[in-house]
Amino acid sequence: MMHLGDVNYFEPWWIQIVKALVIFVVAFAILPMLTIYERKLLGRFQARYGPNRVGPFGLLQPVAEIIKFATKEPSRPTTSIGYLFRIAPIIAILTAIAALALVPWGDVQDIFGTKVGLYGIDVSIGPLYVFALAGISFYGIMIGGWASGSKYSFLGAMRGAAQLISYEVSQGLALVGVVITAQTLSLTQIVHAQEGMWFFIPQFAGFLIFMVASFAETNRSPFDLSEAETELVAGYFTEYGGTPFVAYLFAEYMNMFVVSGIVVTMFFGGWLLPFGIDPPGWVDPIVVLVKMMLFVTFFIWIRATLPRLRYDQLMAFGWKVLLPLATLNLLGTAIVVAH
Amino acid sequence: MTPYDPGADVIEVVRQPPPGPVAGAYRIFGATLRGLKTTFARIPEGPVTIQYPEEKTPVYPRFRGRHKLHRFETGDPAHPGLEKCVGCSLCAAACPADCIRVVAAENTPENRVSAGERYAAVYEINMSRCIFCGYCEIACPFDAITMGHDYELSDYTRSDLIFTKEMLLAEPIERSPLRAEGE
Numbered sequence: 001m002m003h004l005g006d007v008n009y010f011e012p013w014w015i016q017i018v019k020a021l022v023i024f025v026v027a028f029a030i031l032p033m034l035t036i037y038e039r040k041l042l043g044r045f046q047a048r049y050g051p052n053r054v055g056p057f058g059l060l061q062p063v064a065e066i067i068k069f070a071t072k073e074p075s076r077p078t079t080s081i082g083y084l085f086r087i088a089p090i091i092a093i094l095t096a097i098a099a100l101a102l103v104p105w106g107d108v109q110d111i112f113g114t115k116v117g118l119y120g121i122d123v124s125i126g127p128l129y130v131f132a133l134a135g136i137s138f139y140g141i142m143i144g145g146w147a148s149g150s151k152y153s154f155l156g157a158m159r160g161a162a163q164l165i166s167y168e169v170s171q172g173l174a175l176v177g178v179v180i181t182a183q184t185l186s187l188t189q190i191v192h193a194q195e196g197m198w199f200f201i202p203q204f205a206g207f208l209i210f211m212v213a214s215f216a217e218t219n220r221s222p223f224d225l226s227e228a229e230t231e232l233v234a235g236y237f238t239e240y241g242g243t244p245f246v247a248y249l250f251a252e253y254m255n256m257f258v259v260s261g262i263v264v265t266m267f268f269g270g271w272l273l274p275f276g277i278d279p280p281g282w283v284d285p286i287v288v289l290v291k292m293m294l295f296v297t298f299f300i301w302i303r304a305t306l307p308r309l310r311y312d313q314l315m316a317f318g319w320k321v322l323l324p325l326a327t328l329n330l331l332g333t334a335i336v337v338a339h
Numbered sequence: 340m341t342p343y344d345p346g347a348d349v350i351e352v353v354r355q356p357p358p359g360p361v362a363g364a365y366r367i368f369g370a371t372l373r374g375l376k377t378t379f380a381r382i383p384e385g386p387v388t389i390q391y392p393e394e395k396t397p398v399y400p401r402f403r404g405r406h407k408l409h410r411f412e413t414g415d416p417a418h419p420g421l422e423k424c425v426g427c428s429l430c431a432a433a434c435p436a437d438c439i440r441v442v443a444a445e446n447t448p449e450n451r452v453s454a455g456e457r458y459a460a461v462y463e464i465n466m467s468r469c470i471f472c473g474y475c476e477i478a479c480p481f482d483a484i485t486m487g488h489d490y491e492l493s494d495y496t497r498s499d500l501i502f503t504k505e506m507l508l509a510e511p512i513e514r515s516p517l518r519a520e521g522e
Contacts, residue, residue, distance in 0.1 A: 043386070044381065044382050044386070045378045045379070045381055045382065046378075046381065047381045047384060047385075047386055047387045047388075048386045048387070048388045049386045049388050049390070052390075301375060301378065301379070302375070304378045305371070305374040305375050305377070305378045306371065306374060320360065321360055321363075321364055324360075325364075
């Protein structure tokens with residue numbers, strides 16, 4: 001007989017709800033900041049200021065833009081398929097938020113006598129859950145592009161589908177190396193397994209493969225072929241405007257945020273600090289957030305640097321370079337761990 | 340007619356063999372790192388943007404902006420000197436855009452406006468037509484018209500862009516910063 005405690009549901013039900021709300025609110029407070037952060041930083045990388053007109057240093061730009069998008073007239077092409085067209089951005093944003101629940105922000109803390117785990121859920125199948133949600137999130141792109149009934153959306157959706165399928169394999173294989181090393185699938189346990197050494201040292205090849213595949217998975221430059229604004233207008237969300245457009249935009253930023261969280265958890269020791277520094281428990285979420293922001297910065301830095309790949313280069317790179325490397329890395333890890 | 344034979348026109352290019360997967364991946368990695376360095380180096384340099392309404396692009400001393408008409412200097416603002424323009428219409432004749440209109444009138448002892456025999460009773464420059472070529476400045480035998488440095492000339496109506504003699508004679512507001520020596 002399984003008990004809820006066995007699957008880490010040791011908390012009272014109301015704590016689950018409070019945690020979900022806190023994570024949701026914090027995430028949605030961070031997303032607009034991420035957009036302005038990206039635009040400001042991108043500007044600096046390109047020797048310009050970025051938005052600096054709305055509010056002090058242009059920091060109120062996201063507010064202005066949210067108001068702008070929210071007040072736009074909802075419209076859709078006559079060729080679009082109504083309910084699918086409306087459902088697609090919802091799928092995209094919901095899966096992105098659901099994946100955020102996995103990121104562990106800290107260990108189990110004792111808050112006023114109640115044990116609270118500083119994470120959304122700690123499932124015993126951590127990485128699988130992430131990949132399941134990534135698999136569903138690509139329906140957001142697929143359906144959105146297809147239901148728009150326009151050629152650019154369709155092309156973007158097709159490209160996105162092929163790209164996500166190709167790179168998900170390498171991404172998964174890169175994580176299996178970590179899972180073998182840590183001997184567990186629970187994300188908090190994986191963090192605990194890194195107390196001696198963060199996994200990006202023994203799994204450096206896996207880390208590089210995962211990073212490259214993550215750029216493809218989040219549709220970020222240089223793998224943003226499904227958006228490809230220079231060729232396909234805006235790719236799969238060409239026909240979207242107003243709030244559905246914001247949903248897609250936020251889903252993209254949320255994916256970037258979640259992937260950064262997964263990288264931090266799997267390779268950079270989650271809430272752990274190097275050199276034996278052991279701060280009190282309430283510092284943990286800040287440590288994780290700072291590490292995540294470093295990776296978000298790296299995502300932006302890459303976007304400012306690399307041009308978009310050609311489609312055949314993307315496919316050749318995914319299947320001929322990344323996948324063999326990921327397989328070799330997995331084999332090597334398996335042999336070393338088995339000894 | 341025989342088809343074109345390239346023959347000796349074609350220069351053979353020796354191409355390197357395409358890199359294999361390992362060499363290719365190494366090259367991509369190195370190129371990526373160099374690219375990251377290039378973009379990162381822009382951050383300490385800071386933006387090159389000129390924040391236009393607050394900051395302005397400095398102009399060179401010989402920049403050709405809004406025109407000025409001149410008087411002889413007296414050093415006394417209460418008694419301004421005579422106008423240099425004698426209403427000869429040479430500027431209007433030189434103007435390729437045909438934007439200058441001069442109507443001359445005779446100076447009389449009671450009403451002496453310029454140093455010459457005649458003066459410009461009407462002197463209008465249509466700024467919406469002017470191409471800022473500076474030919475009027477060259478054509479003028481008395482240096483009565485010169486090009487200033489002001490380049491902010493937009494207005495709401497076309498008629499507002501016809502500058503009259505009074506506007507051109509008035510001391511212009513120098514809004515454009517001058518480029519420093521050697522810049």
